[in-house]
Amino acid sequence: MADSVRTQGLFKRFGQQVAVGGVDLVVPKGSFAGLVGPNGAGKTTTLSMITGLLRPDGGLIEVEGVNVWRDPVLVKSRIGVLPEGLRLFERLSGRELLAYNGQLRGIPRDEVARRAEELLTVMDLLDSADKLVVDYSTGMRKKIGLAAALLHNPAVLFLDEPFEGVDPVSANTLVEVLRRYTASGSTVIFSSHVMDLVERLCDWVSVMSRGQIVAQGPLAEVRGERSLNQAFLDLVGAGRDSGEGEGLAWLGSTSA
Numbered sequence: 001m002a003d004s005v006r007t008q009g010l011f012k013r014f015g016q017q018v019a020v021g022g023v024d025l026v027v028p029k030g031s032f033a034g035l036v037g038p039n040g041a042g043k044t045t046t047l048s049m050i051t052g053l054l055r056p057d058g059g060l061i062e063v064e065g066v067n068v069w070r071d072p073v074l075v076k077s078r079i080g081v082l083p084e085g086l087r088l089f090e091r092l093s094g095r096e097l098l099a100y101n102g103q104l105r106g107i108p109r110d111e112v113a114r115r116a117e118e119l120l121t122v123m124d125l126l127d128s129a130d131k132l133v134v135d136y137s138t139g140m141r142k143k144i145g146l147a148a149a150l151l152h153n154p155a156v157l158f159l160d161e162p163f164e165g166v167d168p169v170s171a172n173t174l175v176e177v178l179r180r181y182t183a184s185g186s187t188v189i190f191s192s193h194v195m196d197l198v199e200r201l202c203d204w205v206s207v208m209s210r211g212q213i214v215a216q217g218p219l220a221e222v223r224g225e226r227s228l229n230q231a232f233l234d235l236v237g238a239g240r241d242s243g244e245g246e247g248l249a250w251l252g253s254t255s256a
């Protein structure tokens, strides 16, 4: 199977802090891939570099066989991104936001209107389509952000914490849309802290810790006989304070 995303020796530092220290990330085409790791592991930094938002200090990135930093415009035409801390044009309605995105992508107006209507329906946003995005709830924002990222039918979709703050019903809708999308051969890569969700959805997992990939492959291989949560703890838990050791003796005490 060809790779949809491949990085080699990807490197980024912020001052003295090495955020991504030589990452070889591989995601085969058609995967529903999860990028997991503890806070500060380097997931967002990695995704930002792969999607052309942050210039790497070193290393190679290929998306669908195209070098991201040599041909960023071509790559951006083939990818969809739902970034962390999603910033949207707040003073547009959901429908206007999709129309605007469609025009930016050079899709004919009629086609944009048709796709927007279908996406709004599937995302259960039709009733709120003419409401300003500023008045959307967190879950609605994620859904309209995902609709905007899907509008141009990208080959690869990158999602940074897509389920954070999303209620179970909306999460289910997102999952159904993403499942349909990967079933047609497109690739999804998403970062998450929710191991159950990654275990349920993903067929491929990359585990990051301290700026490195510490495990990567088909879900069944990375997990082995354990739950993904246990595998995660085994892989990244070493050397971390479990919270059961020294310190915090005062916490919960009623005597002081």
Ligand SMILES: Nc1ncnc2c1ncn2[C@@H]1O[C@H](COP(=O)(O)OP(=O)(O)OP(=O)(O)O)[C@@H](O)[C@H]1O
Binding pocket: 014, 017, 018, 019, 037, 038, 039, 040, 041, 042, 043, 044, 045, 046
């Ligand atoms: N703009 C920045 N300036 C300075 N340091 C940064 C910057 N962005 C990230 N870092 C540092 O790089 C490291 C990796 O951060 P990153 O946001 O990529 O981690 P993450 O795995 O996405 O974490 P989380 O799960 O908490 O979102 C952290 O130590 C962070 O403090």
